[in-house]
Amino acid sequence: MTFQSILDEVQNNLNRILSEMNISDVSFSVEPAKPGFGDVSSNIAFLLAKQLKKSPKDIAELFSEHYNKSVNTLVTKSEAHPSGYLNFFANWEKLSQLILSESNLDTFGFVELGNKSTIVVEHTSVNPNKALHIGHIRNIIIGDTISRILRKADYRVNVLNYIDDSGLQVADILLGFTHLGFSQEPPDGKKFDHYCGDDVYVKTTQKYEEDSSLEEIRKSILKDLEDESSDIAKLADIVTRKVLTNQLKTCWNLSVTYDCLNFESQIIRSGLWSKIFEKLKDMKLVEFENDGKNAGCWVIRGDGKEEDKVIVRSNGVATYVAKDIPYAAWKLGLVEDPFYYEKYTTSQSGAHELWQTTLNPNNSKENFTGQKVITVIDSRQARLQKIVTDLMGKFKSAPDAYVHLGYESVTLSSDTAKTLGLETDGKQAQMSGRKGLYVSADSVYELLRERVIAETTKRRPEIDSSEIETIAHNVSVGTLRYEMIKQDLDKIITFDLTKSLSLEGDTAPYIQYTFARASRILEKSGRTPSIDVDYSLLVEKSELDLVKTIGLFGIHVRDAANNLSPKVVAKYCHDLAVSFNSFYEKNKVLGLDDEKLEDTRLCLVNSFKMTLENALDLLGIDTPSRM
């Protein structure tokens, strides 16, 4: 509740005043005030201006008078601002006690939004034929952060990663292995996913232009992939799983975890598509085209001006979107589950168990479906995802059951493109796995790590090298993760190898640094912080601002979960850090010759530290106590 408590109190009192005045149906706002306008503000006077035929200023004054006569516990006074706003001032002694003691609870920041309903978040879903690049990382971090936020908002979250192990891109590297003589062993210890992506995939696709006969081979490989017993399918299984293991290492290293891996090859072999197809026909959601340009195909009718979408070709083969339909229905639990589940061979970090689908009935049955589904895919797929969303809305009779969470892509800055050998004339460049134009996630992490090691060694020569390694890891992961979610999903991220890897300003290290400062104060105090302190001693503006910011945690978690907006939490963490730095600059905590004041401030510092850790955890960012 925390800061929400005072908002509720104001809301209730205003409602009571309204009913005394016989006014109803006014949906006024009660919000944390802007700096310099008290602690809580309401726009109620603006909304009543017309009805009462008075100026907002007069109405605000009227309300202010009434309000100051009502019973208050957390508000000391209300005040009419000439602009028409009604502002309220908090009883900080009580509010500080409320906020700081609640911030010590494990449940702090938890909001009851999902009512323990299950929700599926699917993200990553990268073809297992290459290493992850910085563009994939945006998808992964958005998905992982959303999952963490939803858990904090009382949802049971099932995180899925869809493994497209039977598509064209896999066929391409298989062709490289079987027909172009690429060894299945990567050279000199190169990671297998990098080898497949940098060498086999890029060079194989180059060859298509030189040798058109390869196109036929490619098609036959693609066809063989569907037959489980073929040599190609067996090879594909070995290769894609090896790439997958390497991709997962990259994800785990970034503190990203999953609940279940779903393999496309198994969805195909399970026969789920034909069941869904029958259902689509029964529900008249697909139609057979007798003539016109799509003669002989099954299509989904376009919405308004949109073109019809072919789902099954005239040769009977399903198209790309069609493959997404049975999977989407499976995720929503709308079809009988054809899969069994076994634990994944390598366990991921933490206590989080990772499962994978299998068609082998000697395994257990589990449930990874959800009442709602969020699929994280970049917005270039918006059109196709809209088809799936519409279909699922009709299947489930709930239009918002399936949500496509789209985001803009990551492009390379002109300078960074140049380092990869592409001249763009000052413009940013789209990444391309096929052309080998990308910056790998592993290399970015490594670059960051080296810089943080150098920086930390320079600043803190007394820290031993193993702790430096840990700090460097946490700061590098934090920097990368924060960079991927600090802006809105609809903004393109132009990645630059120099500018995007800064450790100063609005970055994770800035925030992490405040945690280290707070830790140091607590460590030096040699005391155990208590919440049994004199809260009336917190009177400085920078102290109360920090208390207030701490108290706003839950409100931001709710906002982020409601709007599926990770940047809301990123912004909050930054706000917390700014508040703390301001407090730190203006107030000493130790050596005051005033034990009571020291205890009170230690309590505040400890609350800040716990809340920041709590909030950063939602971003998957760790908190070093020294850096």
Added chain:
RNA sequence: GCGCCCAUAGCUCAGCAUGGAUAGAGUGUCGGACUUCUAAUCCGAUGGUCAAGGGAUCGAAGCCCUUUGGGCGCGCCA
């Protein structure tokens, strides 16, 4: 051609969902603060016809319409 998205300080972005007070950060540039709990920090200065035009409103960066500029998408490819 049709559809979706973006446009706010030199640069990168908040604020827009739910219209209301003084449009905020970071970065850059210039200047200041480490014998004092960690300077990955802090303080000050600089910097804005909120792309343009129109509309509805007592009131618009925000809502509606048009235009311009940029990005992306529109296959019996995946």
